Amino acid sequence: MASRAFFTRLALLAALLPLTEACSKTPKNKAEAMKEVKEKMRKDTNPVAVIETTLGTITVELYRHAAPKTVENFVSLAKGEREFTDTDGKPAKRPYYDGLVFHRVIPNFMIQGGDIKGNGTGGPGYQFADEINAKALGLDKMKVSASPMAMQEVGQVARTEVFKKLNIQSQQDLTAKQKEAEALFKSEQAKWGEKSLEELYTARGITYTPGLESESNTKGSLSMANAGPNTNGSQFFISVADNIYLDGKHTVFGRVIGGLDIAEAITKVERDQQDRPKKTVVMKKVTILEN
Incomplete structure (x- = not known):
């Protein structure tokens, strides 16, 4: 049976309409919206990120069971609890993602954001390791x-x-x-x-972590963008297609439970040759909801 805290969080989700696909379809009442959220969540101990963009809201369950350190990094940055290096080179502490843009969008692939510079070259001023269990993804047998x-x-x-x-x-x-x-x-x-793919990627420098309940880069997944093994920072991408060829190389730390249509709409905005939207798409606010 779900905990009282879980139902409290569902009430918060419903209060922040429109957060889910159920909400975007104008449910008859809040109970209907809450039921939709509950059915889509993997574990009620996971936090939820509400990403309000200029084109609509995307709601993501953050997978602590799959990538606890990665989730903690995202949550602490979103809440303004973790210090980062600002664009002027000085330390700062504020809700990191609020006001940042989706700097790279590709139809039938993904949307990418989380770069403080807005051009794909920025980050929080630090890097951390991948959180991937190759065997959980079956890479040891492929x-x-x-x-x-x-x-x-x-x-x-x-x-x-x-x-x-x-x-x-x-x-x-x-x-x-x-x-x-x-x-x-x-x-x-x-x-x-x-x-095996596990052997190949290990030779490329990726270090795997046994015991994690790693998830695949499938449609709706929230994954870390990086520049190679163990170069994670703040940039992330949301897949709008099955991108399983990225498994083993990009940490999956969440999944969209509402507003995937918004992510798909973002991929379809007019873009330049670098896949940057010609009309800026902003993350107006990222709210973290926890038990």
Whole structure:
């Protein structure tokens, strides 16, 4: 049976209409809206983020069971409880996400935000590790050869191994050892076909955490954007399609339980060649609701 605190939180959600798809469809009463929220939440101990944008509201359940440290980072920034480095280089502490834009939007893919600079290069002034359990996602059983995108990454791993084995440190070294390097490169690539995605991504530098109830990058998931292994900060993206090829590389720390249509609408705004909306889409306010 759900706790009294859970029903109290549902009442708060209903009071902040429109927060859910049920609300956006004009439910007959608040009880109907609360029922819709309850049915969509995975665990009633999880917090909820209400992201009010200039195009509507997106409500997200934050998955403490999947990525507790990542959720805590998001929550503390949203509440203004965690210090970050402001655009002037000075320390600041305020609700971080309020007023930030979605700086990158791509139809049938995702919307990305959380950059204090608004251009994709900014963050809070610190980085933290990924929270992913490869085995929970089945990456230990998925073969590299079954993923065309993974095979592209094999080339990078193989190239690094070739340079290491042949002690190639310059273009001159590469030119001098070109034939040997090409043969070794093919040999290194061939080794990876039957290995697992977990092994490949570990070779790329990702460290996995056993025991986490990791979630997949499917439609509606809230995930950390990064610049490589363990470079998480404040940027995140919401998938509007199944992007499971990102599993193992991007921490999923929540899922949309209301307003996915708003996220999809944001992907359809007119954008430039860098996928930046020509008409600014702002996160007016991010509210965290907890037990």
